[in-house]
Amino acid sequence: MSSHDIVRAAWKAFAGHDADQISAVFTEDAEWLAPPGNATATALDRPSHMVGREMITRFLAEDFSRLFVRDVDVTFHGFHADGERVIVEETMTATLANGNHYANDYCLVFELRDGLIHRVREYMDTARGHRMVFGDAEM
Template sequence: MAGAPGQRDCRRVGGARPPGRQEGDRLFLAEGFFRFFVRDVTVTFHGLCVDGERVVVEETMTATPANGRHYANDCCFIFGLREGLIHRVRASMDTARGHRMVFGEVRAAG
């Protein structure tokens, strides 16, 4: 099942990430984030739940992308800890909504 245009297809095959996905995420966070979101980046935290070696954070991020549109999206991050350090991060957000805020409405072909 495909997502919205431009949305990553995060389906897993056999429970494993597709090759290269993790490196792409790392590069975006380390190098591309502040080129994409150029100003007014704000994170508002709504909830925090800690259960052993699992931490769940609910937040809303607002920002101005390079094209000047307004971006606001709710996110949920699940951090897996090992010996007090983060060893895994999973994120969930409304990627179709984010796509509309950055690129506008997508019109159906035909």
């Protein structure tokens, strides 16, 4: 399976929120790095730098749905693979627990090792996220 296919399959696992399927796509020592103080980590009282398959799996399988409660949709704008690195451009929309509409653009860099995700670096508009999660959602 190509690196591109591995990351596409991982997104399907993430969307299903099944802990076993999610866990199976990460190395034991995987890391997920998001900007410090981002709205999701702050609202869920989770670290922005998650270390370990178990912590990442718990976030994707359980915690994520506490903030993004319904109508979650991801529109992919590009998958760009170069060896063991895959860059994903996307827009995620959802209804938040506070009732606000969420819409933010993301760029994620997946680094693979031995056919599994070893590191994810996540980039998004943190100010926009904070306005939707904690303040006025008007844009």
